[in-house]
Amino acid sequence: MSTAQQVVEIAGVTKTFAQGNVTALQDIDLELEQGEFVSLIGPSGCGKSTLLRVIGDLVEPTSGRVTINGKPAHQARLDRDYGIVFQDAVLFDWRTVAKNIALPLEMLGWDRAKRKARVDEMIELVELAGFENHHPWQLSGGMQQRVSIARALSFEPALLLMDEPFGALDEMTRERLNLELLSIWQQLRSTVVFVTHSISEAVFLSTRVVVMSPRPGRIAGIVPIDLPYPRTVVTREEPRFFELVTQVRELLRLRGEHLLPEEAAAATGETS
Amino acid sequence: MSRRLAHQLGEWLPALVVLVAVIGAWQGVIAAFHIQQFLLPKPTAIASTFWHARHQLWPAGWYTFKEALGGFVIGSSLGMAFAVVVARFRAVGTALMPIAIAANAVPIIAFAPIFNFWFDPLSPHSKMAIAGVLCFFPVMVNTLRGLTSVKPQQIALMRAYAAGDVEIFRRVRVPTALPFVFTALKVASVLAMIGAIVGEYFGGSFSALGVLINSDAQIFDFVTAWAGIAVASLLGISLYLAVVLTERLVVRWAPEGRDS
Numbered sequence: 001m002s003t004a005q006q007v008v009e010i011a012g013v014t015k016t017f018a019q020g021n022v023t024a025l026q027d028i029d030l031e032l033e034q035g036e037f038v039s040l041i042g043p044s045g046c047g048k049s050t051l052l053r054v055i056g057d058l059v060e061p062t063s064g065r066v067t068i069n070g071k072p073a074h075q076a077r078l079d080r081d082y083g084i085v086f087q088d089a090v091l092f093d094w095r096t097v098a099k100n101i102a103l104p105l106e107m108l109g110w111d112r113a114k115r116k117a118r119v120d121e122m123i124e125l126v127e128l129a130g131f132e133n134h135h136p137w138q139l140s141g142g143m144q145q146r147v148s149i150a151r152a153l154s155f156e157p158a159l160l161l162m163d164e165p166f167g168a169l170d171e172m173t174r175e176r177l178n179l180e181l182l183s184i185w186q187q188l189r190s191t192v193v194f195v196t197h198s199i200s201e202a203v204f205l206s207t208r209v210v211v212m213s214p215r216p217g218r219i220a221g222i223v224p225i226d227l228p229y230p231r232t233v234v235t236r237e238e239p240r241f242f243e244l245v246t247q248v249r250e251l252l253r254l255r256g257e258h259l260l261p262e263e264a265a266a267a268t269g270e271t272s
Numbered sequence: 273m274s275r276r277l278a279h280q281l282g283e284w285l286p287a288l289v290v291l292v293a294v295i296g297a298w299q300g301v302i303a304a305f306h307i308q309q310f311l312l313p314k315p316t317a318i319a320s321t322f323w324h325a326r327h328q329l330w331p332a333g334w335y336t337f338k339e340a341l342g343g344f345v346i347g348s349s350l351g352m353a354f355a356v357v358v359a360r361f362r363a364v365g366t367a368l369m370p371i372a373i374a375a376n377a378v379p380i381i382a383f384a385p386i387f388n389f390w391f392d393p394l395s396p397h398s399k400m401a402i403a404g405v406l407c408f409f410p411v412m413v414n415t416l417r418g419l420t421s422v423k424p425q426q427i428a429l430m431r432a433y434a435a436g437d438v439e440i441f442r443r444v445r446v447p448t449a450l451p452f453v454f455t456a457l458k459v460a461s462v463l464a465m466i467g468a469i470v471g472e473y474f475g476g477s478f479s480a481l482g483v484l485i486n487s488d489a490q491i492f493d494f495v496t497a498w499a500g501i502a503v504a505s506l507l508g509i510s511l512y513l514a515v516v517l518t519e520r521l522v523v524r525w526a527p528e529g530r531d532s
Contacts, residue, residue: 058428077434084432090425094447094525103443104433135525161432 006070007159007191008032008055013064015050015217023216024050028064030210030219034158037185037192039202039209041248047217048195049163055193056084056161069158080108082159083152087167089144091136091151098123098132101150108155122150125184142173149181153188160185162194166201175233178204182231199252203227203244204236211251221251313495322499328484333503336468336481339396340511343403344464348457350404351411358412359419359445360437369416376409381467385474393475399482403467407460414456418449454519461515465508 008031015025024047032038040048053059055066057077068076076082083104091100098119105115123129126146136144145165152160166174178201185192196202202209206225213220225244227235235241295315301307302314309317322329358365384402391398422444430440472482485500 053428056432058431077432080434082432084429086425086429088423088425090423090429092426092444092447094450094523107433107435107439 005034006031007034007036007068008193009065009067010051010055011065011067013051013054013061013066015047015054015059016062025054025061026216026218028217028219032191032193034191035189037194037205037207039194039196039206040212041196041199041202041209042212042217042220042252043197043214045217046212046214048212050217051212052161052163052193052195056082080104080155081157082161083155083157084161085145085148085152085163085165087164089136089141089148091144091147093136096133096135097128097139097147100136100147101154103151104155118154122154125153125187126150126180140173141169142177145169145177146180149184153184153190156188156190158190160190160192162192164195164197167196167198174198174201175236179233181205182229186229199245199248200236203241203248204231209244209248211248213252220254223247223251310492310494313498317495318498318502321495322502325496325499329481329499329503332479332481332484332500333507335396335477335479336399336472336504337465337507337511339399339471339480340403340464340468340507342396342400343405343467344407344460344511346400347404347407347464348411348460351408351456351460352415352453354408355412355415355419358416360441365416372409372412376413380405380409381470384467384471388471388474388476394477396477396480399468399471399476399480402471403464406463406467410459410463411453411456414452415449418452419445421452422448450523454515454523457515457519458512461511462508465504465511469504 010028010030013025013028014023016023028051030038040051042048050059054061055068055073057066057073066073068081071079071081092103095103098116101119101122102115105118110118119132123132126149128143128146128150131139131143136147139147149165152162166177169177182205194202194205203223203225209223209225211220211223212218223244227238227240227244298312299315302312358369381402383405387402387405388398391401422440426444426448427440430444435443469482469485472480473486476483478484481500481504485497485504488494488497488500
């Protein structure tokens with residue numbers, strides 16, 4: 001297949017919440033090609049998480065259309081066309097690590113042998129060998145999130161949706177998982193939509209950064225990230241990296257006048 | 273394995289020591305202060321009666337235990353079933369839950385004489401009805417709390433994988449509810465035994481333990497009444513332990529140190 005194949009097409013999506021008459025999203029147009037890694041960034045209330053949920057058919061848009069792999073988002077969800085990772089790992093306490101990863105496979109009706117083979121592969125991929133039979137509460141936050149990522153990728157979906165997956169982790173764990181995620185993405189060549197409010201994380205990971213502004217949630221601008229892959233620890237120290245971080249920050253500042261204090265603090269803390 | 277056994281014994285030891293000390297003190301106080309036998313019998317006298325009247329006490333205990341067990345099974349099952357319906361159809365819940373919670377606070381045991389009248393005082397069914405109603409409310413309220421304490425993100429995750437309501441119920445709601453259900457079942461197991469015995473105090477078959485304890489107390493045969501209470505206690509504890517054991521087998525994932 002050519003690289004120009006559209007995986008996600010968002011056309012004129014608007015979402016208003018009846019309660020409080022809030023316009024969460026207004027006239028969003030965005031297209032994602034096969035193999036892209038696109039981050040959605042913006043302050044609280046800019047609708048980035050809502051947009052992710054609209055793509056996943058977990059929230060219905062008020063108007064507009066979302067197409068995934070050429071079919072309506074609703075059908076794509078029923079066909080299990082995407083995997084999803086939330087800020088909380090959302091693991092089930094009564095399942096072991098291996099069984100948490102196998103959940104989508106069970107729902108797809110895979111037999112035991114096939115499930116086990118795939119789970120072993122995924123355990124290897126997210127480097128959790130030896131923890132197969134642990135329960136979620138026995139793992140650190142970073143390890144829990146790796147299980148969550150393995151579960152989302154277990155059935156090899158073409159699309160991976162990630163809603164601030166590393167937002168609750170400490171800086172060091174986050175940077176290590178950023179590297180791991182990139183290596184996984186390069187092995188699997190899936191398309192990723194990644195919601196974050198860390199500028200440096202967005203720039204480091206993405207092929208494109210979509211900057212959103214709040215009230216109503218709109219796309220303020222799109223910054224293509226031309227840093228070459230594979231990206232490493234050194235990438236974060238390159239002048240081009242800082243230029244791109246500054247470019248994203250400027251867009252956020254120009255369009256996001258309503259930045260909340262803690263968002264502003266998070267944004268300015270990025271260069272350290 | 274033997275090490276684990278030794279460890280468990282170590283955990284039980286303090287409680288065992290206290291139990292023996294209390295019984296010893298009980299015996300000692302009666303001897304030291306010349307307390308009348310009919311006010312408080314000596315533990316040794318109770319133990320002796322417990323042995324000699326065993327052919328009368330244990331069949332009576334078994335009779336009452338079956339009433340309690342019947343009520344426990346029926347009341348708890350209905351409680352769980354009702355909770356499932358309420359969790360599924362919210363309209364039913366908003367209409368009935370306030371009433372159910374209010375009913376849970378009512379001293380249901382006060383209805384015992386009326387239940388006896390409704391279901392024939394001499395039949396075990398009247399006691400089962402009392403035990404059943406006592407079990408119903410805590411099981412229903414806790415099961416419902418368990419079924420509805422699923423986090424919204426867990427639902428979103430299941431929806432993302434195209435799960436319908438039935439699959440979410442089976443894979444998420446039921447496992448989430450199980451620890452809540454067992455907490456309620458432990459309470460209910462105790463209530464069932466109380467319901468059956470108190471029900472029998474208001475009249476019942478002569479082969480029932482509650483009737484036996486009541487009639488012995490009325491003719492000042494307190495030693496036999498105490499022996500009957502000991503039988504009731506042992507049966508009540510057995511039922512409770514059976515629930516705890518089932519919980520250990522079913523809810524195997526509970527983190528160490530979590531209330532179980």
